[in-house]
Amino acid sequence: MVLHARTDTIDTIFALSSGAGRAGVAVIRLSGSQSLPVLCALLGRDTPPRARVAVYAPIADPQSGERLDDAIALYFAGPASFTGEDVVELHVHGGRAVIEGVLDCLARQPGLRLAEPGEYSRRAFQNGKMDLTEAEGIADLIDAETAAQRRQAVRQMAGELGQLYEDWRLRLMRALAHIEADIDFPDEDLPDGIVAVLRSDLQRIANEIAGHLADNRRGERLREGFQIVILGAPNAGKSSLLNRLARRDAAIVSDIAGTTRDAIEIHLDLGGFPVTMVDTAGLRETGDAIETEGVRRATERAENADLRLVVIDRADWPRIDGEAARLIDRNTVILINKADQVDDGITASPSHDQSAGLVWSGVDAAGAVLELPVLAISAMTGAGMESLLQLLESRVKEGLDFAGPVPLTRMRHRRALEQALSHLHRGLGTDIAELAAEDIRLAVREIGKITGRVDVEDLLDIIFGDFCIGK
Ligand SMILES: Nc1nc2c(c(=O)[nH]1)N(C=O)[C@@H](CNc1ccc(C(=O)N[C@@H](CCC(=O)O)C(=O)O)cc1)CN2
Numbered sequence: 320m321v322l323h324a325r326t327d328t329i330d331t332i333f334a335l336s337s338g339a340g341r342a343g344v345a346v347i348r349l350s351g352s353q354s355l356p357v358l359c360a361l362l363g364r365d366t367p368p369r370a371r372v373a374v375y376a377p378i379a380d381p382q383s384g385e386r387l388d389d390a391i392a393l394y395f396a397g398p399a400s401f402t403g404e405d406v407v408e409l410h411v412h413g414g415r416a417v418i419e420g421v422l423d424c425l426a427r428q429p430g431l432r433l434a435e436p437g438e439y440s441r442r443a444f445q446n447g448k449m450d451l452t453e454a455e456g457i458a459d460l461i462d463a464e465t466a467a468q469r470r471q472a473v474r475q476m477a478g479e480l481g482q483l484y485e486d487w488r489l490r491l492m493r494a495l496a497h498i499e500a501d502i503d504f505p506d507e508d509l510p511d512g513i514v515a516v517l518r519s520d521l522q523r524i525a526n527e528i529a530g531h532l533a534d535n536r537r538g539e540r541l542r543e544g545f546q547i548v549i550l551g552a553p554n555a556g557k558s559s560l561l562n563r564l565a566r567r568d569a570a571i572v573s574d575i576a577g578t579t580r581d582a583i584e585i586h587l588d589l590g591g592f593p594v595t596m597v598d599t600a601g602l603r604e605t606g607d608a609i610e611t612e613g614v615r616r617a618t619e620r621a622e623n624a625d626l627r628l629v630v631i632d633r634a635d636w637p638r639i640d641g642e643a644a645r646l647i648d649r650n651t652v653i654l655i656n657k658a659d660q661v662d663d664g665i666t667a668s669p670s671h672d673q674s675a676g677l678v679w680s681g682v683d684a685a686g687a688v689l690e691l692p693v694l695a696i697s698a699m700t701g702a703g704m705e706s707l708l709q710l711l712e713s714r715v716k717e718g719l720d721f722a723g724p725v726p727l728t729r730m731r732h733r734r735a736l737e738q739a740l741s742h743l744h745r746g747l748g749t750d751i752a753e754l755a756a757e758d759i760r761l762a763v764r765e766i767g768k769i770t771g772r773v774d775v776e777d778l779l780d781i782i783f784g785d786f787c788i789g790k
């Protein structure tokens with residue numbers, strides 16, 4: 320079934336903007352021309368409350384007169400509101416029946432309907448309150464689960480990313496204007512040297528865009544979470560390790576080889592950075608069709624991971640073979656598990672620094688020599704866990720931390736910038752002014768799509784459809 324968002328801005332929309340379920344207080348928002356009349360009806364008064372001044376008063380069903388709650392009501396007069404339209408907020412007691420009663424009552428008021436996901440933000444965008452990157456920043460802020468994700472989203476919501484793209488767009492438009500002037504008034508020669516200046520301007524913008532694109536996907540990975548995949552032979556203790564990191568029984572552990580079949584994910588916050596940790600089926604050849612599918616999934620997850628943890632039973636150390644050996648690369652850490660078992664020289668790594676001596680040497684699938692860090696741990700007793708967490712945190716920080724300029728955060732932006740860059744390169748490669756102008760025009764257009772300055776009507780359903788209701 321395809322759901323088409325209703326974007327009729329004549330409707331007044333309403334929705335629960337706070338989280339679903341029982342809570343102390345819940346916020347229900349209305350936006351549109353009927354917001355204020357409906358508020359007056361709920362309050363049972365003719366004179367509207369003053370804008371931006373909270374009113375504490377009973378609200379009642381205008382038709383039946385039944386009292387629904389004692390609420391706090393807030394009115395924002397458009398255009399000075401979040402959406403740019405008249406906005407009303409009802410802060411009610413957060414009981415399920417209160418919320419349902421108020422929402423039911425609102426649904427019965429003429430001209431009102433329930434908002435689509437993201438419809439408040441969409442209206443804010445359409446009324447010029449924010450550009451698309453800022454709206455996407457709000458969505459990311461709501462989804463942010465760690466401090467680093469929050470910081471990135473706040474910067475984007477505040478317009479930093481939009482400004483960067485808008486700056487490129489305006490500089491390109493300036494260059495375009497010069498070239499067009501030259502095309503339109505060929506007799507009035509451009510001052511000597513201007514072509515060279517334009518060319519170096521365009522080249523500089525192209526370089527800036529290329530630099531922004533070549534960021535190792537830090538910003539996108541910060542949104543998505545850093546992926547760490549645990550792999551190794553059956554019974555090595557992968558699921559035991561996952562459970563210890565999760566501090567709960569997320570995966571089944573048993574002494575039967577081949578216990579885990581599906582990939583099991585947990586989410587961790589390591590020093591403010593989001594991590595998805597994946598436990599996988601033990602890698603081996605087997606006649607069991609389900610386990611074979613599990614091994615296929617394990618391999619696939621490992622191939623796409625940002626970091627691989629290869630777990631080996633201390634009895635097998637230092638032998639790593641088969642599929643696990645093929646998956647080893649420089650983004651791999653070797654864990655010798657079961658260090659609690661009889662001492663044969665391998666004891667759990669006491670701290671990250673002190674264990675720095677232990678190294679696994681080998682070659683990756685392409686034949687390159689690798690020296691990988693090795694930690695001895697015990698998933699059973701928890702020994703070595705502190706060192707492991709330290710190591711993981713530093714790897715995650717390396718991969719995601721971004722102190723410099725705002726990073727690229729979305730595939731949508733990346734695609735548009737790649738397009739813009741290829742137009743620019745083509746424009747730089749021609750001496751024919753008309754062709755260069757057309758290429759720059761196309762580049763300007765691509766960048767304009769990111770902030771929503773040009774033809775994005777068809778994109779809006781997709782972008783705002785990802786928001787939650789009430790946002
Ligand atoms: N109760 C409540 N809290 C909330 C929100 C909300 O809608 N309601 N927000 C929802 O996201 C966020 C705050 N965002 C807001 C953004 C703009 C305006 C606003 O009234 N803008 C006007 C006036 C600007 C001004 O006074 O400086 C405008 O842009 O013209 C209000 C909230 C977070 N907290």
Ligand SMILES: Nc1nc2c(ncn2[C@@H]2O[C@H](COP(=O)(O)OP(=O)(O)OP(=O)(O)O)[C@@H](O)[C@H]2O)c(=O)[nH]1
Nearest residue numbers: 553554555556557558559573577578579601698699
């Ligand atoms: N002594 C000891 N036993 C462990 C340790 N870690 C795991 N085990 C035991 O090893 C067996 C296998 O553990 P699992 O965590 O299920 O191993 P796995 O790698 O997930 O195995 P598969 O899912 O079959 O691939 C279980 O009996 C665990 O209790 C450890 O650090 N020390």
Ligand SMILES: [Mg+2]
Nearest residue numbers: 557558578579
């Ligand atoms: Mg397992």
